[in-house]
Amino acid sequence: MTAPPSPTFTAEVSSDAHSVSLVGGKRSATFNRFWLRDVCPSLPAKQSGLRTFSVATLPRDLAVRTATVDGGTKLVIGWSDGHRSTFDVDELMALADAGQGHRHALPPPRRFDATHRPARFDAAGIEPGSVAHHDLLDTVATQGMALIDNLDDSNDATEDLARLFGHIRHTDFGRIFNIVTEPEAWTLSQSSVGQDPHSDDPYRYTPSGFTILHCRRAATGGGESILVDGFKVADDIRRSDPEAFNLLTSVSIPYVRHRTTAVDQGEDVHMIAYAPVISINTAGEVMGIRFHERSTGVFDLDPAIVDRYYLAFRAFAAGVRSPTNQFVHKLTDGQAIVVDNQRVLHGRTDFGADVEGRRHMRLCSIDRDQVHSRLRRLKEVHGLGPIDQRLHSGSISA
Ligand SMILES: [Fe+2]
Incomplete structure (x- = not known):
């Protein structure tokens, strides 16, 4: 008994x-x-x-x-x-x-700077639904980025990698944006000019959640990726200048994409979204970043705050440009990087020295909630943590 x-x-x-x-x-x-x-x-x-x-x-x-x-x-x-x-x-x-009103904690803050050593994954070792699959999604969700090595030498490899995260979103550049150098560049991406770190799609109400950048052919000279942890820049400003932090979280600025003619990879568009640079939730936790100076519209701010706002915006831009915050990595052929687009800002160095013009990157976007949903399910299936893990919900438009 x-x-x-x-x-x-x-x-x-x-x-x-x-x-x-x-x-x-x-x-x-x-x-x-x-x-x-x-x-x-x-x-x-x-x-x-x-x-x-x-x-x-x-x-x-x-x-x-x-x-x-x-x-x-x-x-x-x-x-x-x-x-x-x-x-x-x-x-x-x-x-x-x-x-009792105790909300689950967000994943512990692990911000990165120029000294970052990002987690790396082998594309061949990630079976869909496996623990390795969980680990990849968990890494990008909590650390903001991951490197993936050994992708097949094919365009299909971009799709195979994206499938681990979710459905590819159609953007104004189609499903997958082939970034190659064009003699008649219709966007800065198609030139060999460097780009300051930024988040993609800031002019959308809901920007790309996660951005996948697959390097099929690296430039022979230059073209290094620059990654900046926007959460760290936000944390630094919160500590050093609380008033600037308050302005960056409470004031929305316009982001605009206006293209009156179609291009070979996308239609004509006129998208406008207002959003704060730093999104916080009602508890004051930083949830998302939206920052892209080349996509800002004309600031229509109250004259009483416009000067202070520019100083706050300048402080954020200076943080993004600070070499101490910029993790620089040159993607090699068959390597990909996945970034949380509403946290980690990406840019690149000039690659005018790519004399062979061989650089070919493939870029696509996955919605944020898809990735987080899949991560929670993998936690549940493998018993790897709270199945209702709260995650950073990203940048909001307002
Ligand atoms: Fe971009």
Whole structure:
């Protein structure tokens, strides 16, 4: 005979009209009346995809009438509207952090600078759905970038890599942008001129989430990638100049893409998005960066702040240009880099010395939530961490 499993949490209960408290050992939690009804097990599970419950069906004066713990394992609540809730005490305590207003932490900040040694992956070693697949997605989501070596010498290799992250998004440059040097360059990308680090698609309400840059042929001279951790630049400004940080998070500026004629890889467009350079959430956590000086429109700022705003914007631009923040890496043939486009700014050095004109890069974009969703599922499948991991939701337009 084996003894029946004993509860891990033996509770005592107390209540008033608006809350129920459970106390057991060193653990205790107090739950709000509406919150309890919102997670009541008689309703479809809170964490399932769709629910039919509406809080509007609850009376404004909803009250707890009785609350008892049955055998230490079942919490039974009688309500003023006649409903009766029965909770498994352990299951309810598993939600105690949320019930007390404690939000899951974001991944620990690991900002990088010029001394960065990014994680590297071998393209041949990443089976879809594997732990290595998880590790790749986890790396780009938490560290902002990863290098991938040994891609096949083919255009298909770009697609194969992208498939690990999600569906390729159509942009104003089509699905995959072939960056090759053109004698009649219609965009700076098609020239051999260097570019200051920037985020792509700032003129979209929702910019590219993750950007994949696949190097089929490196330039013979120059053309090194420059990567800057925008979160680090934001952190530095927050510490050194809180007023500038406040302006960069609270004031939206216009980003514009206006092309009146179609080009061989994309249609005519006129996109405008207003957004702050640094997006923070309501808790003040930095969630995303949008910064691209070549794509800014005419600033239409309140004269009372315009001077201070330019000084703040200048501070961010100076941080991006600071050699101490710029990680420089020359991609080699068959190597790719994946960056969190709403965190890590990318640029390149001039490659006018590419006398053979051999440089060929392939670029594509994946939506942010697709990558994060897939990462959470891989955590769940492989038991590799919280399945509801909160991640940086990116830059918002406003
Ligand atoms: Fe770019």
